[in-house]
Amino acid sequence: MNRLPDPSPSHGGSRPDKKSGLSAEEETQEEIDRLPSEAIGEDELNRPQPADEPISGIDSQDLFKLMRNTINRLEKDETARGDIKILSRTLRELRYAFQVFRPYRRRRKVTVFGSARTAPDHPGYQAAVDLGRRMAAHGWMIITGAGGGIMEAGLKGAGRDASMGLNIMLPFEQGANQYIDNDPKLVTMKYFFTRKLMFVKECSGVVCLPGGFGTLDEACETLTLIQTGKQTMIPLVLLDHPEGSYWSDVGKFFEKQLLGNGMISPEDRALYKVTNSVDEAVNELLTFYNVYHSMRYVRDELVLRLRTSLSDEHMEHLQIEFADILVSGKFELRGPLPEESGEKELAAYPRLVFRFNRRALGRLRMLIDDINGRPETSTLPTSSR
Structure with missing residues (x-):
């Protein structure tokens, strides 16, 4: 585990404790090191969690203590108000999102990424509708960004009961769509990083349809998390409509530039599947959990x-x-x-x-x-x- 960085003297680092000889940061790190690895998220289990899973007693109390100590030190450090606002908003967003998702942790979920600008008459939109409908029929829930285009299509196919939304506050093009608006399973977030955390943390698989910079970011971050072991293994499908070449072109770029220049390993290609078939996408998700x-x-x-x-x-x-x-x-x-x-x-x-x-x-x-x-x-x- 990486140690906490030593505080710079120019920024008022903590003085060592006279009794232990350790700084406050070192004491905090020692507390963290004594915790089980899964308690600090290093080996978070990726499975549908029991909705009524109790707080795990002393381990969780230790974590609450660490959080309170960190908050106290933020005040002692005279942390800038802008930095505190980021921390405060992040904590509130995640706390609320955890509460919204908690009742549904027994159910498998697939996160669907794709462009907000895909029109309803586009074949990619229909592919997302079919995907949502098929996965809901198998008992899965569908998570999307709650906006228009592909995000709307996935929830349209799933139906409101099987839909969950993680909206983002933007000055343009991102109101919640009609299939999730005003639903208690909708969470609206300010930060992309908290939103992306929830997209991957709560799902048992990811399907990416064509999209812009945001979709490419989501696809590559998911792939990176799987490749580095930060995310436990899940199926990742890059899905296009039957006549599309979006992901096959991306795959060729991966082959030529990344694999060809030694930036990824040949085995890394096993971490994702490129397909133009909804049938194959559904099969990839379901058969991953055969055994x-x-x-x-x-x-x-x-x-x-x-x-x-x-x-x-x-x-x-x-x-x-x-x-x-x-x-x-x-x-x-x-x-x-x-x-x-x-x-x-x-x-x-x-x-x-x-x-x-x-x-x-x-x-x-x-x-x-x-x-x-x-x-x-x-x-x-x-x-x-």
Whole structure:
């Protein structure tokens, strides 16, 4: 874990405590280091959370204490009012968003990105309507930016009951659309970074349709979060209408400029799928959870929760095919780890446990595809992947 930066003397850094010899910042860092990794968000579990999940006692109280200490230090530091306004607004936005999403955390959700300017008669608009309708029929909810164009289309297809919106305050083109306006599942935010956090934190998959700078930003940030392990593995689909070439052209750029110049690894192409078919997009989302359910880290081990166990033959295959992603040891099938005792609803699921190198995220995606019964994707994907 990165240490907090040493305060610059020119900015009034904290004096060391006479008893401990530590500065206030160092004491705070020691408090953080004593917390379980998942308590500070390092290994946040990506799964539908129980709506009635209780506060986890002393761990959460420690976090509240850290937050109060940080607020007190902001005051002692004589932090500029403009900086405090950013912090205050951020905290209020996220608190409210957490409350809105909390009742729906048992349900899978797909976040849909795309242009606000796509007209209703455009084939891309209809593709988003079809996607929303199909995913809602499978019990998923749809999250969009609540504006017009693709955002409107996804919610139109899903219907109000299966729709959630994360609107952004802009001086132009961003009123909430008719399918989510005045709905209690609509959150309006000032900052893009809080909005993008909620888009990815609360979903089990992402589909990007064509769009402008904002859509490209959202697609690339999602891809970056997955590639760096900041986001637990989810399916990412780059979807165009049948005659479109938007994402295939982007894919060619990735191949020529990023892969061709060694800026990404060949396996990184497994982290996303380019398609012109809503059927393929829906299949990509649903089959990702055929066997795989969710993941978390417990100390230095990665734990994959599975809906069904794996055969001895399949385990032997994994030991050979994916040995390159292991730091040491081998893949093991186990029951729940003691650290998972608070997650009763997952107790029946078998676990695939191994020491992952935390670098080869493309290969990890290939492993999940292989577990899901899609061995063809355990080889390097083509440019259309």
